[in-house]
Amino acid sequence: MIRRASITKRRRGQAAVETMLLTFMVMVVLLGVVHLFSLTWASQNAHIRAREAAFHGDAFLTGTKASSQFIQPGSAPFDPGMPGPGGNYTVAEDSITPFQFSATATDESRDDLFGSQQIEVTATITSN
Amino acid sequence: MKPGTQRPRRGQAAVLIALCMFSLVVFLAFATNMGILVNDKIRIQNAADMGAYSAAYREAQVLNRLTRINQEILNEAKRCRQVLEGRIWQGVPCECQAIAPDADAFIQGCESRLQALESQFLAEAEYTASVGSMLSAGRAALDANVSDLSMTSGSHFFESSPASPTSQGSGVTKSVPTLTTFEQLQSYFDYFVMPSCPCLIGCCYQPQVPRIQPITLGSYFIKPDRDPDMWVMAEASGAMKTSYLDIAYSPSGGDGGYFGGSSTGSDDVMTAIGVAKPFDGSVGPTAQFIDVDGSSRLDGFAAGNNEASPIQYSFQFLVPETFMQPTYRARLAGVHEWEGSTADFNPADAISSNPVGRTSDPSRIHH
Numbered sequence: 199m200i201r202r203a204s205i206t207k208r209r210r211g212q213a214a215v216e217t218m219l220l221t222f223m224v225m226v227v228l229l230g231v232v233h234l235f236s237l238t239w240a241s242q243n244a245h246i247r248a249r250e251a252a253f254h255g256d257a258f259l260t261g262t263k264a265s266s267q268f269i270q271p272g273s274a275p276f277d278p279g280m281p282g283p284g285g286n287y288t289v290a291e292d293s294i295t296p297f298q299f300s301a302t303a304t305d306e307s308r309d310d311l312f313g314s315q316q317i318e319v320t321a322t323i324t325s326n
Numbered sequence: 327m328k329p330g331t332q333r334p335r336r337g338q339a340a341v342l343i344a345l346c347m348f349s350l351v352v353f354l355a356f357a358t359n360m361g362i363l364v365n366d367k368i369r370i371q372n373a374a375d376m377g378a379y380s381a382a383y384r385e386a387q388v389l390n391r392l393t394r395i396n397q398e399i400l401n402e403a404k405r406c407r408q409v410l411e412g413r414i415w416q417g418v419p420c421e422c423q424a425i426a427p428d429a430d431a432f433i434q435g436c437e438s439r440l441q442a443l444e445s446q447f448l449a450e451a452e453y454t455a456s457v458g459s460m461l462s463a464g465r466a467a468l469d470a471n472v473s474d475l476s477m478t479s480g481s482h483f484f485e486s487s488p489a490s491p492t493s494q495g496s497g498v499t500k501s502v503p504t505l506t507t508f509e510q511l512q513s514y515f516d517y518f519v520m521p522s523c524p525c526l527i528g529c530c531y532q533p534q535v536p537r538i539q540p541i542t543l544g545s546y547f548i549k550p551d552r553d554p555d556m557w558v559m560a561e562a563s564g565a566m567k568t569s570y571l572d573i574a575y576s577p578s579g580g581d582g583g584y585f586g587g588s589s590t591g592s593d594d595v596m597t598a599i600g601v602a603k604p605f606d607g608s609v610g611p612t613a614q615f616i617d618v619d620g621s622s623r624l625d626g627f628a629a630g631n632n633e634a635s636p637i638q639y640s641f642q643f644l645v646p647e648t649f650m651q652p653t654y655r656a657r658l659a660g661v662h663e664w665e666g667s668t669a670d671f672n673p674a675d676a677i678s679s680n681p682v683g684r685t686s687d688p689s690r691i692h693h
Contacts, residue, residue: 212339216339219343223347224350231353231357238361241365245368248372249375249376253379289653290387292387292391293387297384321372322467323376325462325466
């Protein structure tokens with residue numbers, strides 16, 4: 199009887215500890231997945247902003263959590279003053295001249311258990 | 327309960343936790359892998375679009391340049407007609423022919439200037455110069471946008487596909503392979519002349535008549551086809567540099583797959599398609615508006631030549647001039663944009679008939 203009592207005593211709370219540990223690990227993994235989703239989301243945002251800014255100009259770089267740098271040597275392919283159907287792109291030169299339009303956009307993942315990571319993307323239209 | 331029955335349970339929780347841990351790590355790795363895959367897919371799609379756009383922008387530059395040369399040809403032809411129509415030319419004394427040597431010599435000068443401009447036009451429209459420059463720009467953009475992806479040699483601009491406008495031979499102008507097909511119009515050059523015929527007092531000038539027959543010279547170029555027979559399609563191929571849980575990972579795409587699911591294909595390499603085109607400009611009149619058989623009329627208006635007129639006048643060039651607009655720019659386009667249209671070249675056909683690309687099934691392309 200003494201032996202059985204000691205065994206029973208040693209087992210008290212074991213399931214709770216296991217459950218707690220497992221729950222903690224599951225929570226960490228779930229939060230990790232959420233964080234990965236956030237990273238992918240931020241990456242998509244940065245890519246889309248950089249891409250559209252390279253095509254259209256700085257207007258696409260503004261928005262929530264977006265900080266940006268639009269690099270524009272020469273004229274951008276976007277010209278808001280250009281009339282005509284679909285015509286917000288600048289007319290190309292009438293000579294074979296080098297060109298480069300590039301835009302860099304940044305976005306960051308949500309600040310959670312794993313911190314916040316910044317993603318920087320540069321999109322480049324170039325002939326060089 | 328007997329004491330002996332407790333013994334097998336020792337370490338049971340540890341095994342359970344180890345199994346759970348392993349499953350969770352695998353799950354996390356898959357999630358990470360998926361994130362990297364999505365990120366790389368966006369990046370390579372951007373690269374394909376930027377590559378196609380850069381090539382199309384260079385094509386717009388080339389077309390604007392060609393339009394300028396075409397304008398110079400037209401201006402030269404117009405200037406020549408202005409000189410010819412500005413005076414009454416005199417025939418050779420007593421030969422009684424409706425030909426003026428001075429005027430013919432002037433027309434010869436016009437011909438050499440027009441031929442020089444024609445040569446310049448053909449040189450700049452020539453395939454290696456024009457499409458070569460486009461593809462060079464496109465490749466530079468691909469490299470600039472996917473520098474941290476392991477790009478493969480599979481990236482191309484469908485220049486090997488006979489159904490693509492970037493292939494050699496898709497455009498021919500005066501037997502020269504060119505960017506697209508242009509057709510040169512023949513313009514008539516003539517003048518009023520006073521023939522000199524024998525008369526009682528020796529030689530007498532007669533009333534003015536048109537030259538015996540017009541001299542025909544190669545003049546400005548027209549584009550028989552309208553857009554969209556000019557577009558650039560880029561296929562970017564690349565592989566992730568790192569991959570979790572991809573046992574058979576191969577950056578060269580020779581084996582494996584992003585999730586280790588394939589050992590025979592080349593699924594490590596992703597492919598993205600981007601299409602762009604020059605638009606909103608015009609090198610010259612198109613067949614839709616103009617009769618290209620040499621008489622070149624536009625809805626009854628003279629557009630270069632007018633056989634009903636006693637001679638050809640410079641104002642007849644005013645109409646074709648309006649069709650020369652060096653205002654080409656570039657825009658992104660869709661793979662399926664011209665399906666069902668009468669376009670000479672359809673991206674879906676170019677994909678299907680491409681001998682070197684990784685993507686051969688256009689129905690899988692949803693860009």
